[in-house]
Amino acid sequence: xRLAVDQLACSRGGRTVFTGLSFSxxxxxxxxxxxRNGAGKSSLLRMIAGLIRxxxxxxxxxxxxxxxxxxxxxxxxGHHDALKPSLSVGENLQFWTDYLGGAxxxxxxxxxxxxxxxxxxxxxxxxxxxxxxxxxxxRLIAVKRPVWLLDEPTSALDxxxxxxxxxxxxxxxxxxxIIVAATHGPIGLDAPRELKMGRA
Numbered sequence: 136x137r138l139a140v141d142q143l144a145c146s147r148g149g150r151t152v153f154t155g156l157s158f159s160x161x162x163x164x165x166x167x168x169x170x171r172n173g174a175g176k177s178s179l180l181r182m183i184a185g186l187i188r189x190x191x192x193x194x195x196x197x198x199x200x201x202x203x204x205x206x207x208x209x210x211x212x213g214h215h216d217a218l219k220p221s222l223s224v225g226e227n228l229q230f231w232t233d234y235l236g237g238a239x240x241x242x243x244x245x246x247x248x249x250x251x252x253x254x255x256x257x258x259x260x261x262x263x264x265x266x267x268x269x270x271x272x273x274r275l276i277a278v279k280r281p282v283w284l285l286d287e288p289t290s291a292l293d294x295x296x297x298x299x300x301x302x303x304x305x306x307x308x309x310x311x312x313i314i315v316a317a318t319h320g321p322i323g324l325d326a327p328r329e330l331k332m333g334r335a
Contacts, residue, residue, distance in 0.1 A: 136162035136198035136281060138313050144191030145178045152178050154191065158330060162198065162311035165304065167318050170332035176317035177214070180284040183315065184211035199281050209282035210275050214290070216267040220260030224251055227259050228273050237278035245277035248303065250296070264291040272300060283307060285316040297323060
């Protein structure tokens, strides 16, 4: 499996955010993307996820499901936790599992993995910021996809939850997955590759 970015360019609102960005990752590799606010870290992840139009260059993904697009084989965990407050914790995860094509039996396992199983019946509106983040992370476990695109994944997480996330990421890499994470600090992985982004 290989994710390759070649001479990628991004333009937002008529402003060039970055140009000439190239890198490649193979299965089992992780890369952290660092840089100042506005350098294009989130834009890069969103371009890989198919959420932003590519201004130049190309993104290629080989070795996955030949019948699916890269976007269909990637999980994007953004700044905002996409939850419906009136639905329970379990119902929120069940919705995303159904929407993303996962198996029903994975919902409980994913909630266990992030320590939210005891709160499965609680309306999501009652969750703390850290608990909401953990519920978003549960999507990574409930629906298996080879590429994880994580934007500030440790945001709002306490130390035990950060350690749990690091373990989940290590398991994903051990299974041949790929991780690209935009971050301002360490995320608990041993010696990931680093891409430093500056302003164009």
